[in-house]
Amino acid sequence: MGTGFWLASRSFRAPSKQAALAVVQEQRNRDGRLLGHFPYPEAKASRLVSIAPGMKLHRDAADNFRAMQQAAAADGVPFVVLSAFRSVADQQKLFFDIKAERNQSARDRARVSAPPGFSEHSTGYAIDLGDPARPQTNLSPAFADSPVYRWLIKNAARFQFALSFPTENPQGVSFEPWHWRYEGSIEALRLFEPAHRLQRAAKL
Numbered sequence: 572m573g574t575g576f577w578l579a580s581r582s583f584r585a586p587s588k589q590a591a592l593a594v595v596q597e598q599r600n601r602d603g604r605l606l607g608h609f610p611y612p613e614a615k616a617s618r619l620v621s622i623a624p625g626m627k628l629h630r631d632a633a634d635n636f637r638a639m640q641q642a643a644a645a646d647g648v649p650f651v652v653l654s655a656f657r658s659v660a661d662q663q664k665l666f667f668d669i670k671a672e673r674n675q676s677a678r679d680r681a682r683v684s685a686p687p688g689f690s691e692h693s694t695g696y697a698i699d700l701g702d703p704a705r706p707q708t709n710l711s712p713a714f715a716d717s718p719v720y721r722w723l724i725k726n727a728a729r730f731q732f733a734l735s736f737p738t739e740n741p742q743g744v745s746f747e748p749w750h751w752r753y754e755g756s757i758e759a760l761r762l763f764e765p766a767h768r769l770q771r772a773a774k775l
């Protein structure tokens with residue numbers, strides 16, 4: 572779709588978010604995915620605990636997260652939390668408002684952000700991490716060259732955290748070296764099983 576369409580349509584009434592969501596929902600894959608992303612429920616507020624100012628994580632993941640944070644700091648590569656739990660309403664803003672602001676199609680937007688109801692962040696198990704010594708690499712593929720990323724690749728599995736979107740992931744989501752999910756509880760394993768199943772199928 573050319574930019575002309577969007578420029579023209581933006582000068583008229585913008586389509587409602589509900590209408591936009593209905594359109595993208597038609598593109599759901601047969602395994603429940605929407606534009607590559609699996610559906611995820613929103614964590615109950617009672618399950619969330621604070622891990623940093625304004626940042627909450629599922630209580631099952633909090634102890635391991637804190638242990639990982641301390642271990643990284645002790646090794647001289649402290650990291651910062653850029654994003655943790657996001658409600659479906661927050662994700663709605665992040666997906667549709669920024670999509671409109673950047674003049675992106677739903678498909679292009681979905682390569683870098685999940686549609687509401689399809690974000691690992693809404694489970695309370697996902698975190699975005701950054702290197703405080705290199706803030707310019709925040710939420711950028713350049714984070715993959717940071718000491719923090721190298722530390723995570725070597726150590727995160729010990730704390731039951733895994734990279735959700737490595738390079739060439741079968742979901743077709745862009746490489747997100749900053750985005751990690753906790754897989755150290757039965758509930759987390761169950762939630763992320765469809766993603767694992769797809770990964771296994773892609774390797775066959």
Ligand SMILES: [Zn+2]
Pocket residue numbers: 654692697698699749750751
């Ligand atoms: Zn993320």
